[in-house]
């Protein structure tokens with residue numbers, strides 16, 4: 387039985403070698419299949435589950451995600467791809483514990499924003515509340531004049547959420563002597579999002595706890611009756627520099643002076659496993675890497691980027707583009723970005739700007755051929771394309787929608803394997819594979835880098 391099996395595998399190898407010739411859009415498309423995309427996302431989901439439910443920057447889940455992608459690139463694809471890990475550092479922040487305790491010792495529902503500063507520990511801040519004026523039209527306590535005459539020294543300021551950044555309210559509160567802020571939500575209920583105070587505001591803010599509107603209103607009634615309402619706010623948080631990494635991987639084949647690039651972010655938010663955001667893009671470009679490495683003869687080098695710390699403000703991709711010399715930027719002829727391409731109730735949105743050239747049409751033609759209605763949008767600076775757009779490099783992106791109605795689990799713990807529309811992910815990954823194969827072969831319809839960039843165009 388041995389001989390025929392060997393003969394059969396030799397035959398298979400020979401036919402595989404014959405197939406491994408020219409990269410075409412049809413071959414790249416055919417190489418993408420749902421089962422393999424599912425396999426990647428199953429692994430990312432498991433990585434999150436094994437690491438406290440997250441793959442966020444600065445957590446072991448991110449490192450495990452990195453190792454998972456590297457295992458493929460540096461082991462399975464090592465013969466055809468050169469892979470580099472690009473380190474950078476950024477401020478890691480995590481609220482370890484937060485509590486708000488009311489005047490009767492009751493525990494109150496509370497949400498902590500990203501970059502919330504810690505209170506003194508172990509006791510937190512125990513202080514009287516001071517009420518502040520509400521203005522739903524202009525926002526409450528958003529402008530300096532609203533704080534005129536308010537002396538919050540030694541107190542916890544009770545402030546209504548909404549309109550301006552939470553950080554703005556906290557800056558004013560600090561300037562007016564408050565030890566902290568109890569921010570009550572502008573809508574009823576406890577299902578409200580977690581804001582960020584922004585890494586740029588570190589050191590300028592007082593701690594905050596975000597409580598439900600109902601609780602805030604009850605305390606306001608008591609303050610209006612001249613009651614002394616004493617509350618405890620406790621925030622235990624860490625904020626420190628941590629290392630993270632981008633992965634850059636490129637085909638050995640192709641002209642190093644003519645590079646076509648495709649990217650997705652590898653990190654999730656702290657709240658969840660990030661399977662649609664952006665496991666979907668990560669899986670798509672990993673499968674595309676597994677496809678293109680089989681082929682030869684394409685004139686342009688293909689480069690893949692898995693970005694770190696996107697959720698902290700496009701940190702990894704901005705680091706990469708900022709480090710490019712003008713000569714290196716000139717060599718990047720196209721960049722495709724895939725962030726959230728498998729939303730459970732998808733729209734098919736193609737983002738572009740005035741220097742996108744043929745890319746959007748390549749994506750559109752395939753989606754339309756599959757019966758999808760395509761929407762167009764201008765880049766808004768919210769994903770990793772931003773650094774490339776700023777360099778004037780031709781860029782296009784696909785996006786199936788964040789938040790309800792497209793992705794009700796956006797940035798939440800439920801962004802797991804059940805939060806993917808597999809048909810959308812497969813079609814978008816195939817569209818991405820086709821578009822990349824086309825520009826890897828020809829730069830027809832690809833404009834030169836735009837040197838005087840006007841992002842508003």
Ligand code: PHE
Nearest residue numbers: 663696725726768769785788
């Ligand atoms: N970058 C956003 C996120 O990761 C999602 C997004 C993608 C927004 C594309 C706009 C356009 O949360």
Ligand code: ZN
Nearest residue numbers: 655663697797
């Ligand atoms: Zn996100």
Ligand code: ZN
Nearest residue numbers: 663664725726
């Ligand atoms: Zn994202």
